[in-house]
Amino acid sequence: xxxxxxxxxxxxxxxxxxxxxxxxxxxxxxxxxxxxxxxxxxxxxxxxxxxxxxxxxxxxxxxxxxxxxxxxxxxxxxxxxxxxxxxxxxxxxxxxxxxxxxxxxxxxxxxxxxxxxxxxxxxxxxxxxxxxxxxxxxxxxxxxxxxxxxxxxxxxxxxxxxxxxxxxxxxxxxxxxxxxxxxxxxxxxxxxxxxxxxxxxxxxxxxxxxxxx
Numbered sequence: 001x002x003x004x005x006x007x008x009x010x011x012x013x014x015x016x017x018x019x020x021x022x023x024x025x026x027x028x029x030x031x032x033x034x035x036x037x038x039x040x041x042x043x044x045x046x047x048x049x050x051x052x053x054x055x056x057x058x059x060x061x062x063x064x065x066x067x068x069x070x071x072x073x074x075x076x077x078x079x080x081x082x083x084x085x086x087x088x089x090x091x092x093x094x095x096x097x098x099x100x101x102x103x104x105x106x107x108x109x110x111x112x113x114x115x116x117x118x119x120x121x122x123x124x125x126x127x128x129x130x131x132x133x134x135x136x137x138x139x140x141x142x143x144x145x146x147x148x149x150x151x152x153x154x155x156x157x158x159x160x161x162x163x164x165x166x167x168x169x170x171x172x173x174x175x176x177x178x179x180x181x182x183x184x185x186x187x188x189x190x191x192x193x194x195x196x197x198x199x200x201x202x203x204x205x206x207x208x209x210x211x212x213x
Contacts, residue, residue, distance in 0.1 A: 003048045005041045006079065008034045014089040019184025024172040029086065032168050036078035036149075043072045070150075077149035081129055084162040088193045095191035101198045108141040116186065118143045123163045123182045126152075130165055133157040134201040136208055158201040160194050 013029045015022055046052050047068055058065045097105070102112060109115040115132065122130035126145030135142050136156040146152050163185055170181035 003044050005044060006037055008037045009083055009087075012083055012086040014086055014091075014188075016091045017089055017184070017188045018092045019173070019187055020089075020170075020181070021173050024170065027172070028164075028169055029082075032166075033079070033082040033086070036075045036082065040072065040075040040079055043068055043075060047072070073150040074148065077153065081149055081159070081162055082164070084159050085164050088161065088190050088197075089185075089188045090190035090193075091188065093187055093189050093191070095195070097191055098195040098198070100202075101195055104141055104198070109143070115141075115143070119161065119163065120182055120186075123165050123185075124178060126165055128164075128166055130163040131157065131159045132161040133159045134198070134205060136201075136205055137212060139202075139205045139209060158197070158204060160197045160201065161189065 014020075014025060017025070053065045053068050055065055057063050060066065097112065105112055105115045109118060119130055119132055122143050122145040127147045128149060128151065129146040131144045131146070133142055133144060133154070134140070134157070135154065136158055141160075142154065142157060144152070144154050144157055163182065165178065165182075167176065167178075170178060173184075174181045
């Protein structure tokens, strides 16, 4: 079995955002995001070594195999969530929600203002991430919050809007003050990207809506 490795996606690095400085983005992208990539690859190397991660010694309280699998989820979700986050940012924002997305938000969350308020509340309440996503099983838009990359994830939630609420996302610009960072985030949403994600998520839902019978 070959070792699965991933590469950082340098083209996703945003620059010249409104209210989120390049000085803030630099360590966030180069140290944190790329750090998760590096650690995920290191973990894959160790999991591929049957002698290092001896499956026969797996234990729910502690084992090398358990620890590697736990940190695999942490680092891999750290990679994916950061790519979703960076990939939807554009200087000063771009476009607007499509008619189909606005209709869906109205149906499921009571309108764009209500959705924004819900997302902002989640971004204050949760220590890691706030997410607007499509639940692949119900077909509903849902606001979810994570306390870490791999804590409180909803199985089957396809992320559309992803807000990093770890302090590393805003400390350079705002120290420990999260609300102004969240306001800045909303000024830089690339709705063209969000609309495309929504279209693809709805197609995935249509393909999988009978997945659970």
